[in-house]
Amino acid sequence: MSIESAKAFYQRMTDDASFRTPFEAELSKEERQQLIKDSGYDFTAEEWQQAMTEIQAARSNEELNEEELEAIAGGAVAAMYGVVFPWDNEFPWPRWGG
Secondary structure (H helix, E strand, C coil): CCHHHHHHHHHHHHHCHHHHHHHHCCCCHHHHHHHHHHCCCCCCHHHHHHHHHHHHHHHCCCCCCHHHHHHHHCCCCCCCCCCCCCCCCCCCCCCCCC
């Protein structure tokens, strides 16, 4: 388990819509955990939180790209500002896509 695995998972979820699709389904905590592990990622809730903190800190001084601006203008939620966790709804996890 590692923070790097959590960051890699985040990056793939951000970049790969076909990879992201199964995670958008209604899944139990256990099903979601298994899907993450079956996809080759292994991290704890604490590691996910740390990864999100580091990613958000790194992006805090960046300007929004065109896709993020369109998502905001269109009323969608940009990738960094969601409220779903990989395992359940207790922790923040970005919404994917726009």
